[in-house]
Amino acid sequence: MAKVSVSLNADLVVEAMVLSGVGSPQDAVELVLRDYIERGHRTEARLAERDEALRVVDMKPRDVEG
Structure with missing residues (x-):
């Protein structure tokens, strides 16, 4: 798998840790x-x-009122 390096805010990383x-x-x-x-x-x-x-509900036939 390829690796990627990213710079992140230290506070954000500490919170994740x-x-x-x-x-x-x-x-x-x-x-x-x-x-x-x-x-x-x-x-x-x-x-x-x-x-x-x-x-599925929409496919069901509707009763005719009358």
């Missing part, structure tokens, strides 16, 4: 990014399920 409970700045930032990406995937999956459920 504290919140993740990791002593390495590299590992802390990597954990935060992985969590962010996984959260995005979970959100996408949840929205897709909701949209599919709405499509």
